[in-house]
Amino acid sequence: MKKIAIPLLSVFLLSFSLTAQAQLSAEDYDGKGNNLYTRGDYTAATECFNKAIEAKPDYAEAYYHRGLVADKLGAYEASIEDYNKAIELNKEYYLAFLNRGIAKNRMHDYDAAMKDLNRAIELRSDQAEAYYRRGDCKYTFEDYRGAILDFSKAISLNALMPDAYYHRASAECALQDYKAGILDLDKAIELYPSAETYILRGAAKKELGDAKGAVVDCNEAIKLDPVYAEAYYYRGIAELMGLGKKNEGCSDLSKAKDLEYADAFYVIKKYCQ
Amino acid sequence: MPMRFMSSKNTASDSFRIDAKQGFLPQRKALFLSLPPSHMKKRICHFFLITLFLPAGLYAQSEAQDFYVRGCQKSNADEAQAAIQDFNRAIELKPGYAQAYAQRGIAQTNARDYAAALEDFDQALRLQPDDADTYVNRGHVRNLLNKPKEAIHDYSRALKFNPLNKVALNNRGACRQELKQNRKAMRNYRKSLLLDTGFIPARLNECLLLKKTGHLQEAKIRQESALKQIFKKKSNRDTSDVLTKDSLNQIREMAQNNLTPIDLNMPQAEALRHRSLKASLLILSTRNPSGAQAHFDMGNAKADAGDAKGAVLDYDKAIELNPKFAEAYEKRGLEKLKLNLKEQACLDLSKAGELGYKQAYVDIRKLCH
Numbered sequence: 340m341k342k343i344a345i346p347l348l349s350v351f352l353l354s355f356s357l358t359a360q361a362q363l364s365a366e367d368y369d370g371k372g373n374n375l376y377t378r379g380d381y382t383a384a385t386e387c388f389n390k391a392i393e394a395k396p397d398y399a400e401a402y403y404h405r406g407l408v409a410d411k412l413g414a415y416e417a418s419i420e421d422y423n424k425a426i427e428l429n430k431e432y433y434l435a436f437l438n439r440g441i442a443k444n445r446m447h448d449y450d451a452a453m454k455d456l457n458r459a460i461e462l463r464s465d466q467a468e469a470y471y472r473r474g475d476c477k478y479t480f481e482d483y484r485g486a487i488l489d490f491s492k493a494i495s496l497n498a499l500m501p502d503a504y505y506h507r508a509s510a511e512c513a514l515q516d517y518k519a520g521i522l523d524l525d526k527a528i529e530l531y532p533s534a535e536t537y538i539l540r541g542a543a544k545k546e547l548g549d550a551k552g553a554v555v556d557c558n559e560a561i562k563l564d565p566v567y568a569e570a571y572y573y574r575g576i577a578e579l580m581g582l583g584k585k586n587e588g589c590s591d592l593s594k595a596k597d598l599e600y601a602d603a604f605y606v607i608k609k610y611c612q
Numbered sequence: 613m614p615m616r617f618m619s620s621k622n623t624a625s626d627s628f629r630i631d632a633k634q635g636f637l638p639q640r641k642a643l644f645l646s647l648p649p650s651h652m653k654k655r656i657c658h659f660f661l662i663t664l665f666l667p668a669g670l671y672a673q674s675e676a677q678d679f680y681v682r683g684c685q686k687s688n689a690d691e692a693q694a695a696i697q698d699f700n701r702a703i704e705l706k707p708g709y710a711q712a713y714a715q716r717g718i719a720q721t722n723a724r725d726y727a728a729a730l731e732d733f734d735q736a737l738r739l740q741p742d743d744a745d746t747y748v749n750r751g752h753v754r755n756l757l758n759k760p761k762e763a764i765h766d767y768s769r770a771l772k773f774n775p776l777n778k779v780a781l782n783n784r785g786a787c788r789q790e791l792k793q794n795r796k797a798m799r800n801y802r803k804s805l806l807l808d809t810g811f812i813p814a815r816l817n818e819c820l821l822l823k824k825t826g827h828l829q830e831a832k833i834r835q836e837s838a839l840k841q842i843f844k845k846k847s848n849r850d851t852s853d854v855l856t857k858d859s860l861n862q863i864r865e866m867a868q869n870n871l872t873p874i875d876l877n878m879p880q881a882e883a884l885r886h887r888s889l890k891a892s893l894l895i896l897s898t899r900n901p902s903g904a905q906a907h908f909d910m911g912n913a914k915a916d917a918g919d920a921k922g923a924v925l926d927y928d929k930a931i932e933l934n935p936k937f938a939e940a941y942e943k944r945g946l947e948k949l950k951l952n953l954k955e956q957a958c959l960d961l962s963k964a965g966e967l968g969y970k971q972a973y974v975d976i977r978k979l980c981h
């Protein structure tokens with residue numbers, strides 16, 4: 340009895356698994372693709388999304404997800420095509436508009452990016468990300484006031500975006516409002532300390548005449564990233580011009596020069612000979 | 613084909629608009645004038661008529677709209693028959709599509725099928741009875757069918773709905789002239805010019821009528837200022853090929869009508885411009901304008917006359933009525949700069965840029981840093 344039961348059972352199980360395979364729906368493929376995507380297996384994920392689209396050619400989400408993968412793989416044009424398709428199928432697809440805007444921004448097509456981000460904001464005005472990205476777009480146009488407005492809106496919707504604080508500070512510094520910039524950078528460092536953030540705060544402090552503070556910030560930046568040319572450059576400048584320490588300043592500047600920071604070369608030529 | 617205007621600016625909400633003083637108009641082909649064909653010359657050569665081209669929708673929201681947009685593009689590229697096919701499809705997919713009827717009417721006009729054009733305009737007006745531009749277009753066709761009285765009726769209707777339609781005024785003047793009502797014709801041309809001192813067809817019509825009625829001295833002065841306008845347009849910020857070609861066309865028009873260029877007397881022309889600006893403000897203020905475009909025009913007139921505060925108030929109203937009016941933000945920003953409100957001004961320019969008005973970013977770089 341046992342001898343017959345085992346092969347029978349295995350045949351039954353095999354046929355069951357085969358039918359299950361055949362019945363995998365477009366949604367299943369999409370879900371599987373998403374799992375693979377979060378695990379970082381992009382080629383397998385793409386295949387899953389291809390299958391999902393094959394099974395259901397008007398599946399907007401699958402196109403959008405495939406676009407995301409292409410984006411991750413650096414195939415921006417392919418990703419934009421997929422976003423286009425997703426938007427064609429669902430004209431109120433917030434995420435597709437948002438990511439198409441980001442992709443176009445990356446491809447330096449700023450006008451089109453702005454249009455997409457405007458649309459995204461129209462669709463979901465409670466999402467910080469779209470405002471943050473549009474602010475970025477405006478920043479590239481050197482429209483600093485407009486950028487600050489968008490970053491502020493993003494921060495009011497999501498107070499935990501270190502990048503939004505950092506970029507708002509950049510815009511404020513570009514308008515020479517260093518005090519506001521420093522406040523934002525304090526907040527950005529509190530949320531996520533990075534070398535770039537310390538450097539910008541150091542530079543802002545230097546502009547306000549606080550050379551010591553600038554040196555402290557540069558030290559922090561160098562602690563986080565020991566081969567950061569800009570940090571040595573700004574520390575050198577602060578020591579040389581703010582504190583009058585020629586030796587330390589010049590040694591920092593020559594370090595920046597060694598790390599191939601072009602501006603350091605001219606400063607050394609002028610002040611360190 | 614009669615002398616006509618073409619506006620290929622593709623925003624659905626903006627009505628037809630030309631701004632001579634501004635010069636720089638992005639995404640627009642600027643004005644385009646063509647010479648009348650020989651078989652029509654006999655009737656039309658002593659004045660200029662203009663057909664309006666309605667703007668096409670930029671964002672296709674449905675298949676019907678796709679066809680509509682394509683039709684508009686073909687229509688602008690002078691492929692009337694192909695355009696008609698597209699509009700047929702658009703109407704098939706979406707019965708009651710007023711704009712498609714209006715546009716098909718224009719294409720039919722260009723294909724010389726005037727009866728069909730009239731039918732289309734009638735239908736468009738049944739669906740959308742307050743569409744001033746379509747009245748202008750129907751009036752144009754009626755005039756082509758040698759019915760100037762009916763045409764005048766249409767132009768008057770258009771002006772009822774949009775008192776600032778300079779094209780309707782100019783065309784009504786031309787019809788009046790055909791009916792030998794010279795004084796009324798002159799009044800219409802002048803009103804049209806008060807709305808836009810740089811509106812060349814009205815200027816030319818005015819000159820020719822003055823010459824015809826024996827006012828040679830005045831004709832000469834008017835001609836000078838018309839020429840000055842043409843050259844001013846040419847030397848404006850944007851000297852793209854289109855605009856230059858356009859100016860050349862206008863000069864050729866003048867030469868054809870025995871208006872040869874003469875030496876320009878700049879101060880004289882400038883004085884004339886200021887006088888007409890003041891007069892245009894007076895007319896506009898008694899008209900009680902409604903609609904974003906009307907407030908915008910009024911703002912422009914005040915800005916030109918040097919009244920920055922008044923202009924800002926008008927732009928405020930225009931923006932209130934149409935919160936996506938990019939050009940109004942731009943102009944308001946520039947006027948606020950004159951009032952030393954730099955922060956507000958730069959935010960206005962930023963908004964204009966956000967809404968896709970490219971010149972705004974050039975101005976921001978220049979004025980806001």
